[in-house]
Amino acid sequence: RKEVEQDPGPFNVPEGATVAFNCTYSNSASQSFFWYRQDCRKEPKLLMSVYSSGNEDGRFTAQLNRASQYISLLIRDSKLSDSATYLCVVNNENTGFQKLVFGTGTRLLVSP
């Protein structure tokens, strides 16, 4: 079983749609959680951290459920520019060292 599991997609949605991605992680000791975005042939970039209370950044909302070991990302009013692969990432920091574990990503395609 992979440490971080995501539906690979692709999710095909029209502009303006709301889309949600889910992610599960297996290590109950995971310390912190993130969503990264990776455009085609580009490097991953941090989209947002995920906090236990849930957090929002514009059209993006992230939620964490530690009991179920589940993370979600909601994108409202999708734009063409949101087309990318979204990586779910957990930090299994041990003895002070960062150790990010990446999911394989969920691909989003937003069409006109």
Added chain:
Amino acid sequence: DVKVTQSSRYLVKRTGEKVFLECVQDMDHENMFWYRQDPGLGLRLIYFSYDVKMKEKGDIPEGYSVSREKKERFSLILESASTNQTSMYLCASSKPGLAGEGQFFGPGTRLTVL
């Protein structure tokens, strides 16, 4: 703006060659990382360094070594390249702590070993 640069975008080498991949960051970050990214497997950590001259093995260190002689520079070395090391190699840097500000990635080096 954090900038992480990698020495080559594309590299083609032959089996058995020694390969050096260089990474430089300009934000005075303590942590630096080398990952490889393969379809269906995602990013996997090869090695990381939390200080000059310090290194730690990641999840897949076999066949690789690293060097960090200066804080801003982290090199990945393939002592004897093999075809199964054909991959996209990504370098990253970050501040210490719980990675709240994230790891910043370079543009990647696509290495092909023939």
